Amino acid sequence: xxxxxxxxxxxxxxxxxxxxxxxxxxxxxxxxxxxxxxxxxxxxxxxxxxxxxxxxxxxxxxxxxxxxxxxxxxxxxxxxxxxxxxxxxxxxxxxxxxxxxxxxxxxxxxxxxxxxxxxxxxxxxxxxxxxxxxxxxxxxxxxxxxxxxxxxxxxxxxxxxxxxxxxxxxxxxxxxxxxxxxxxxxxxxxxxxxxxxxxxxxxxxxxxxxxxxxxxxxxxxxxxxxxxxxxxxxxxxxxxxxxxxxxxxxxxxxxxxxxxxxxxxxxxxxxxxxxxxxxxxxxxxxxxxxxxxxxxxxxxxxxxxxxxxxxxxxxxxxxxxxxxxxxxxx
Amino acid sequence: xxxxxxxxxxxxxxxxxxxxxxxxxxxxxxxxxxxxxxxxxxxxxxxxxxxxxxxxxxxxxxxxxxxxxxxxxxxxxxxxxxxxxxxxxxxxxxxxxxxxxxxxxxxxxxxxxxxxxxxxxxxxxxxxxxxxxxxxxxxxxxxxxxxxxxxxxxxxxxxxxxxxxxxxxxxxxxxxxxxxxxxxxxxxxxxxxxxxxxxxxxxxxxxxxxxxxxxxxxxxxxxxxxxxxxxxxxxxxxxxxxxxxxxxxxxxxxxxxxxxxxxxxxxxxxxxxxxxxx
Numbered sequence: 001x002x003x004x005x006x007x008x009x010x011x012x013x014x015x016x017x018x019x020x021x022x023x024x025x026x027x028x029x030x031x032x033x034x035x036x037x038x039x040x041x042x043x044x045x046x047x048x049x050x051x052x053x054x055x056x057x058x059x060x061x062x063x064x065x066x067x068x069x070x071x072x073x074x075x076x077x078x079x080x081x082x083x084x085x086x087x088x089x090x091x092x093x094x095x096x097x098x099x100x101x102x103x104x105x106x107x108x109x110x111x112x113x114x115x116x117x118x119x120x121x122x123x124x125x126x127x128x129x130x131x132x133x134x135x136x137x138x139x140x141x142x143x144x145x146x147x148x149x150x151x152x153x154x155x156x157x158x159x160x161x162x163x164x165x166x167x168x169x170x171x172x173x174x175x176x177x178x179x180x181x182x183x184x185x186x187x188x189x190x191x192x193x194x195x196x197x198x199x200x201x202x203x204x205x206x207x208x209x210x211x212x213x214x215x216x217x218x219x220x221x222x223x224x225x226x227x228x229x230x231x232x233x234x235x236x237x238x239x240x241x242x243x244x245x246x247x248x249x250x251x252x253x254x255x256x257x258x259x260x261x262x263x264x265x266x267x268x269x270x271x272x273x274x275x276x277x278x279x280x281x282x283x284x285x286x287x288x289x290x291x292x293x294x295x296x297x298x299x300x301x302x303x304x305x306x307x308x309x310x311x312x313x314x315x316x317x318x319x320x321x322x323x324x325x326x327x328x329x330x
Numbered sequence: 331x332x333x334x335x336x337x338x339x340x341x342x343x344x345x346x347x348x349x350x351x352x353x354x355x356x357x358x359x360x361x362x363x364x365x366x367x368x369x370x371x372x373x374x375x376x377x378x379x380x381x382x383x384x385x386x387x388x389x390x391x392x393x394x395x396x397x398x399x400x401x402x403x404x405x406x407x408x409x410x411x412x413x414x415x416x417x418x419x420x421x422x423x424x425x426x427x428x429x430x431x432x433x434x435x436x437x438x439x440x441x442x443x444x445x446x447x448x449x450x451x452x453x454x455x456x457x458x459x460x461x462x463x464x465x466x467x468x469x470x471x472x473x474x475x476x477x478x479x480x481x482x483x484x485x486x487x488x489x490x491x492x493x494x495x496x497x498x499x500x501x502x503x504x505x506x507x508x509x510x511x512x513x514x515x516x517x518x519x520x521x522x523x524x525x526x527x528x529x530x531x532x533x534x535x536x537x538x539x540x541x542x543x544x545x546x547x548x549x550x551x552x553x554x555x556x557x558x559x560x561x562x563x564x565x566x567x568x569x570x571x572x573x574x575x576x577x578x579x580x581x582x583x584x585x586x587x588x589x590x591x592x593x594x595x596x597x598x599x600x601x602x603x604x605x606x607x608x
Contacts, residue, residue: 037368
């Protein structure tokens with residue numbers, strides 16, 4: 001790369017691992033392990049962050065607009081104002097996450113400097129690079145990335161993501177895409193697990209993922225990092241559905257603070273994730289929650305967040321995820 | 331020059347104990363029955379570590395699962411705030427406190443240490459002690475936020491000091507353990523045995539000295555951070571042995587469990603003899 005101003009891309013960041021043992025794979029992937037069985041909630045200010053913490057969120061995602069509003073407003077969606085992120089950090093003791101645009105490694109450097117606990121390189125924000133994601137191996141702070149299938153998940157892990165989430169279709173209150181992505185991933189892993197080792201080389205090529213990670217996934221029978229559900233989860237039943245599909249935990253974005261009674265709904269979703277296998281608990285916590293967020297049918301959308309992947313946009317979608325002639329809505 | 335932690339084109343490090351180990355032992359009839367609190371967090375990792383040591387493990391998500399049959403209980407790492415809120419919602423706090431008082435061994439890691447501490451600082455607004463039992467003051471997020479999380483060498487002392495342990499030795503001393511947004515014990519009461527410490531860096535030393543001036547530290551040594559303690563039947567660490575190959579802590583816990591069971595049995599037969607004598 002041309003060294004125009006003397007800085008090669010992203011080298012302004014501090015080294016990921018230090019002599020003091022920070023930034024290792026174990027502590028980056030380990031924080032995600034500690035979040036398992038929990039609910040991560042989108043919040044837009046310190047007050048909402050406190051509500052989320054009181055409801056039992058394991059972490060909050062600090063962002064200026066929830067996905068439903070980003071969808072409504074259109075325009076370019078970027079990293080949030082550090083002021084807001086700092087205020088949220090000061091208000092709660094649980095880990096704070098924040099989003100950067102796909103490929104925007106400088107936004108990531110800023111968030112790491114602010115001491116954010118986890119960075120979400122998110123398709124919900126407008127893409128900053130249409131070919132490359134952030135090289136997450138360069139950072140001390142851990143990253144979570146969205147994936148709609150196994151190949152995408154393993155590409156992100158190769159780049160250094162220590163946590164994966166389904167992409168779903170954020171801001172819709174419609175869980176169909178998250179289910180689709182979770183099932184697609186499960187199906188591919190099952191197929192991989194029963195594969196002759198000779199077939200794995202070609203499978204790796206087909207799904208566009210590094211062979212070593214494909215082989216590792218086959219051996220483990222699951223993704224080598226923690227895998228959460230995200231995108232369209234709006235009710236306790238939605239959350240339990242994703243857990244029963246084998247997810248390690250749940251992100252809830254617009255679903256909580258766009259509903260009638262955020263406090264009660266947040267608590268109900270937390271309880272539903274702990275006892276996702278117990279219909280008696282699920283029935284109790286689903287009762288009398290007030291109106292959920294208004295949903296959007298995915299066929300009616302113009303912008304498909306989930307189709308955004310740098311270097312690998314889904315067929316027919318432009319870099320904004322706008323599909324001219326939709327083949328499918330996943 | 332930027333060094334990379336990551337895998338490049340290689341596989342990534344496997345997460346230890348995320349999946350059941352092939353080394354899991356077949357269960358003996360008298361295998362100790364250990365409950366793992368499964369409200370949130372890394373409970374599977376504990377279950378898999380204990381499985382390798384031949385324990386019969388069950389998950390505890392509701393009061394009914396906290397049965398009298400359990401010989402011991404593990405409180406895993408996770409978000410202590412979340413675990414406390416869920417425990418309160420499910421009316422589990424009192425049953426858990428009763429379990430702690432029953433004298434059956436309890437092992438807490440990270441969030442579990444916070445659960446068992448009589449006093450905790452750095453809590454959320456309105457935070458309070460959860461279960462208690464350990465006469466210690468624990469500082470939440472003592473080491474800072476996630477970018478300060480690290481693998482650091484842990485020195486063993488007290489009953490676990492090298493050469494003192496009864497059964498098998500703890501692997502590699504000092505072992506590098508994972509401290510993930512970890513707490514630390516900043517004050518330990520007289521009845522508390524310190525089992526593990528690590529060397530404090532300058533920031534941590536300043537923090538310990540500040541706490542020392544406020545309330546007095548155990549042994550008053552601000553150069554070392556207390557990260558592993560035992561008081562009677564309660565064992566707790568600030569770090570996560572369940573995320574590593576170091577099974578020594580789980581082994582020590584299971585020794586506590588079998589000693590407790592044996593003493594119960596002795597008591598039982600003694601009172602039987604007493605009754606018979608009457």
